[in-house]
Amino acid sequence: MENLEKLTNEVGAPIADNENAMTAGPRGPVVMQDVWLMEKMAHFNREVIPERRMHAKGWGAYGKFTVTHDISKYTRAKVLQPGAVTETFTRFSTVAGERGAADCERDIRGVATKFYTTEGNWDVVGNNTPTFFIRDVHNFSDLNRAVKRDPRTGRRSAQNNWDFWTLLPECFHQITVVMSDRGIPASFRNMHFFGEHTFSLYNEKNERVWCKFHFKTQQGIRNLSNEEAAEINGMDREYHGKDLYEAIERGDFPKWTMYIQVMTEAQAKSHYENPFDITKIWRHAEYPLMEVGVLELNRNPENYFAEVEQAAFTPAHVVPGIGFSPDKFLQGRLFAYGDAQRYRLGVNHNLIPVNQAKCKVNEYHRDGAMRVDGNYGGAPAYTPNSAGVWTAQPEVMEPPLALEGAMWHYDPKDDPTDDCFRAGGDLWRVLTEDKKKILIQNTAGDMASVTDNIKYRHAVHCYLADPEYGRRFAAAAGLSMDKVEELSQLGHQGLIQATLSATM
Ligand code: HEM
Structure with a gap:
């Protein structure tokens, strides 16, 4: 029986x-x-399937996004209309560590949210920092090589890390954030997260604005010191995953308020720096935060592998009313994620339940490994077809974007408006004294095993951001302030030349 x-x-x-x-x-x-x-x-x-090349260690939860404020004058996206409630899935991750890494490492945290909207899936694939280290796609694989394992020793290397970061001065603001008290959050629930890039919104009249997405924690910011994190990592490597899971199980659902910043196309043209450079912030005083809604996480997955490991997010997944921007870093990401997932999970990874849209999907893709649904049965497999099946929807076309300039390999450092140290300096100046101390201690501690030439490079960057920042880091790292001041006169290339050798 x-x-x-x-x-x-x-x-x-x-x-x-x-x-x-x-x-x-x-x-x-x-x-x-x-x-x-x-x-x-x-x-x-x-x-065993391949782990994500970065962001390998992560935890996820389902939830809902509720729109509480009216931003319909900026966007036609149904998911962002007043009162809309949309199911979501969010995955939090560390970046540099592998799938078995400890949760409480000093690192940025990834936060990817899939909104299962009535117009298709929209993924916000962001981090817990408002900007990023670098801004050119070329540098991305190298950033990961620098922060992951050394090819010879197989160990993580502070020397490689800091060598790379200090050779690209645009990393400076992000390094300041990572070395600050925010570099190790107390939990995923206690951190903000951001879309980081400039995206676009367009409304029913097809008028476009540029936009940034912010998600602010309603649980308050809380962080761990290096000592607290070391103790926790020694006892429980899954500390952040456990915290998230247990909070949801006991009904203490974490929430984030979503805000946007908006810049008009005209403002972007006269902005004092490149508004599409992901290493730059848009100051809140100039581009105020506008409240949109609340993201709440309220349900744990039933199966880690099926739902968290197999989750696949990509910034290429947008819906009508939300678009991209000329940010060249974003443009690179639009290719990278789907490509990685076709390798990591297979060409039909969007049929995996956690990745499936909740609305009807008619995309003409056929066959491929693990095509486990009906493969569209006998519906026409080509288009155009005389049956009129699955025609394109020109009514959702986003407004055209005028571009200018010749095709070339532009280096943003050649742009006279480019200042790699402004945001880091601004951040230093708003830190309270105890946070300045933590930042300096963390940086000097993290660089303890790094050679002096690289420490000098960083000290010069701190000094250019704010002389006090430079002086305090130089003192903590045991460097000569005269030398820092002398090197700070050399300009970017001169500084690199002067600090190439460990025996400078
Ligand atoms: C050109 C720059 C970048 C490239 C080429 C890139 C590429 C990738 C790739 C290939 C993955 C693994 C995807 C997978 O296997 O499912 C990944 C994961 C991720 N990336 Fe990026 N990335 C870039 C920049 C960024 C930036 C700027 C952010 C934040 C704003 C970000 C946030 C994330 C997050 C959160 C994940 C993990 C998603 C998950 O939980 O599954 N990445 N990235």
Whole structure:
């Protein structure tokens, strides 16, 4: 008689013995005929899939996004209309560590949210910092190589890390954030997160504005010191995952308020720096935060691998009313994620339930490995077709964008408005004295094993951001202030030349 609670093989046939291999005689060898044993071993050998190249360690939860304020004059997106409630899935991650890394490392945190909207999935794939280290796609794989393992030793290397960061001065603001008290959040619930890039919004009249997305924690900001984090990592490497899971299980649902900043196309043209440079902030005093709604996380996944490990987010997933921008870093990401997921999960990864849209999908893609739905049955497989099946929807076309300039490999540092130190200096000046102390201690501690030439490079950047920042870091790192001042006169290339050698 059928018993649903009993062991079967992968096609449902009952299994008689799951403990004792079939052997030729009581002390003889295993026989090939133990096909259940072969199936079990073969499946086990194929259970590991590639981890995400970065952001490998993560935790996720479902939730809902409720719009509380009216921003319809900026966007036609249904998910952003007043009163709209949309189901979501969010994954939090560290960046540099592998899948088994400890949660409480000093690192930025990724936060990716999938909004299952009635017009298709919209993914906000951001971090807990308002800007990023670098701004050119070319540098992205190198950033990851620098912060991940050294090819010779197989160990993480502060020397590689700081060498790379200080050779690209645009990293400076982000380094200041990562080395500050915010570099190790107390929990995912206690941090803000940001879309970082400039995106666009366009309304029913097809009028475009540029926009940034911010999600501010309603739980308040709380962070860990290096000492607290070291102790926690020694006891519980899954500390942040546990915190999120347990809060949701006890009904203490974490919430974030979503805001946007808006810049008109005309304002962007006369902005004092490139508004599409992800290493720059838009000052709140100039571009105020406008409240939009609340994201609440309220349901834990039933299965980690199925729902968290197989989740696939991409900034390329936008819906009508939300668009991209000329940010060249964003443009690179539009390719990278889907490509990575076709490798990591397969070409049909959007059929995995956590990734599936909740609205009807008619995309003409057919076949491919693991096509486990009906593959659109007998519907026409080509377009245009005379049956008029699945025609394009020109009414959702975003407004055209005029671009200017010749095609070239532009270096933003050649732009006279480019200032890599303004945001870091602004941040230093608003820090309270105790936070300045923490920043200096963390930086000097993190750089303890790094050679002096690289410390000088960083000291000069601190000095250019704010002379006090430079003086205090130089003192903490045991550097000569005269030398820092001398090097600060050299300009970017001169500084690099003067600090290339560890025996400078
Ligand atoms: C050109 C720059 C970048 C490239 C090429 C890039 C590429 C990637 C790739 C290939 C993955 C793994 C995707 C997967 O296997 O599912 C990933 C994950 C991720 N990236 Fe980026 N990335 C870039 C910049 C950024 C920036 C600026 C942010 C934040 C604003 C960001 C946030 C994330 C997050 C949160 C994840 C993990 C998503 C998840 O939880 O599944 N990345 N990135």
